[in-house]
Amino acid sequence: MKKIALEAKAGTTIFASTGMLGKGHPDRMSTLLYYNAAKGSKVCLLNPDYYFNIATYALRFDDKYIYTFCYHEEQSWTTYNQDLSGTTYRQEDYVFDDEVYFRICLKRVDGCAFTDDEAEHVNEIVSFYSSVERVYREKFYFIKEAQKTAQTIQDKRTPESLVFGVVTDTHVAVNGTWEDTAHNMKAVHEKAGFDAIVHLGDLTDGMVPASVTKRYVETVISDLNDNRVPLFVVLGNHDSNYFYNNPEPLTSDEQIHTYLRRSDSAVEREPENDYYYVDFQPVSLRCLFLSSFDYREKVRYGYSNEELNWVRETLISAPEGYSFIVFSHAPPLPLLDYSWTDAIRNGEQLLSILEKYGIRDGKKVLAFIHGHTHADYVYNERAFPIVSIGCAKCEQFTDNKPDGSVTWERKLYTVTQELWDTLIITPSASKIDFVRFGAGEDRTVLLGRKEGER
16 A cells, blocks of 8 residues: 555644534644545554544535536535544544545544644654555547547648647646546647647636645646646636635735746746746747736736836837737736626736737737636737637536637536647747637637637
8 A cells, every 4th residue: 555645734623514624623633635545545543642533525526516607615526425523533544445535634632732743743643545546547538539639730730830738727626627637638749749838827716725725736737747848827816816715815926936936947037027928939929928817906807007017018129020929817808707807907008008019010919818718709809819718627607708708518528528729829820720629619810810710
């Protein structure tokens, strides 16, 4: 058996009625993360000065998390088995008789309060031994889609093209679909070869303790970095860990460190800024990655005055004849955001700057590309197309979506569970091909006109 390291927090309990975590209980210490246990795995007490309790969670969940606007408050697509109570504390080994997720709650024999030092040394108090090393199980229904996607990329790319894998709104949840998305992106990359990967934000729901969010983010970024190509992340509104007024929001510095630091060698960014740009000199392309949400502002969605000045200078400083692509989590106009906000701070000013300084001296803005709306559309009422990419999270509902957008049918355990794009960018032709993996259709966006739009 393989020993799996545990993490715990003093003063935290697990409520027997809901299986949820609770703060402010000094006589309890619990693991915050959900751990996966295969049949035959076990938890063993190492120190007789303690008791432990196990809450288990089945690998099934309520479909409302897919078909309605609903987020599980602990980002868990599981079902609590109602198997924890005040009478189930134990000292003997706990052996799992089926595959589940679980968490551990401990109390001291003497009833005293826990300390942070005990939390740091939880693996000297209790151990988890996994009977099976967790490995990804390839799904047959994705194999042909990966082959088709890779072939389309190879057919459309030219020596003057760049190929970006682009994913947005993964909203990682326990027992969710992220492992499939990460595997499928790698499968396409191995066959077709990305030049870079872009994540357009909302890596997680941002509703859990900051330490847990950071662990989930680390998983996403590590999985994407396994492709060994540059990774560029745009911060989304959930990435500040402030959704539903989470009491543990990430500071600006924490967001930069958590999401952006590892790409610093490949980008142009001031240390204090959460926006940056990257040049791809062989094709005369400059990509801008913007910050579009600040929970500390009265109008939280939008762009600061400092960022606008930076955009202006970034456009002006680009060599003559360069093309631009702007990546943002949120759209620049409230009409493209439906009901989530009735104002985008400095959105119109941002578009005016892009139109004034990004389209002169032989320069051109190829597109403004964003996520956030969980829907597909191409908006062509400005000097360049504004393109929305639907969410990677398996989600399907049509309310709260911009007019003219498309929400595709999604279903678990089918190809439509997935939704992400590969961008084939050809600046010399003023063209971006969007090759869809999963639910939806391929799209081609040409500066000045569009093809394949729904």
